[in-house]
Amino acid sequence: MSSKAKPRILHTELVASSRLFRVEQVHLQFSNGVERVYERMQGGNRGAVMVVPMLDEHTVLLVKEYAVGTETYELGFVKGLIDPGESVIEAANRELQEEAGFCAQTLTPLMEVALAPGYFSSKMQILLAQGLNPSKLEGDEPEPLELVPWPIEDLDGLLARPDFNESRAISALFLARKALKLS
Structure with missing residues (x-):
């Protein structure tokens, strides 16, 4: 298992949505100070x-x-x-x-x-x-x-x-x- 600290979420923003999915931009700061913006699709949390x-x-x-x-x-x-x-x-x-x-x-x-x-x-x-x-x-x-x-x-x-x-x-x-x- 990695002992690295997870990146800190600075901000999330909804950029698109449909009846099935939500697309979010996630602004992250890594433990070394580097910041990046990722996108992720959020479905329902039902599994x-x-x-x-x-x-x-x-x-x-x-x-x-x-x-x-x-x-x-x-x-x-x-x-x-x-x-x-x-x-x-x-x-x-x-x-x-x-x-x-x-x-x-x-x-x-x-x-x-x-x-x-x-x-x-x-x-x-x-x-x-x-x-x-x-x-x-x-x-x-x-x-x-x-x-x-x-x-x-x-x-x-x-x-x-x-x-x-x-x-x-x-x-x-x-x-x-x-x-x-x-x-």
């Missing part, structure tokens, strides 16, 4: 979940949905925001039911990850879902999501797909394989 659902001990369930950032359909895992008052486990099971039509008997937290912590404050909890049973809740997706079962042993085949490239999903896959004690 988010990503769920790696196991249909059986050898098959992971992926979802394919439209990603406006890349303007393509991307293959990944169930994910979404944690609603106010919801626990991580409750949010994971709700998202699993909304996006994939299953609830889990067991949800195991694997790791909290950050996406570009130099710019974003948001964190995501990754969970492994096992013991799936059919259970559908109405979600907020604009179109039905395509469900794609995939053998978890075929890591190379999944990583070779051009539509499976989100860093959090790749991290989730490796964390799930480690938790399942697969090589």
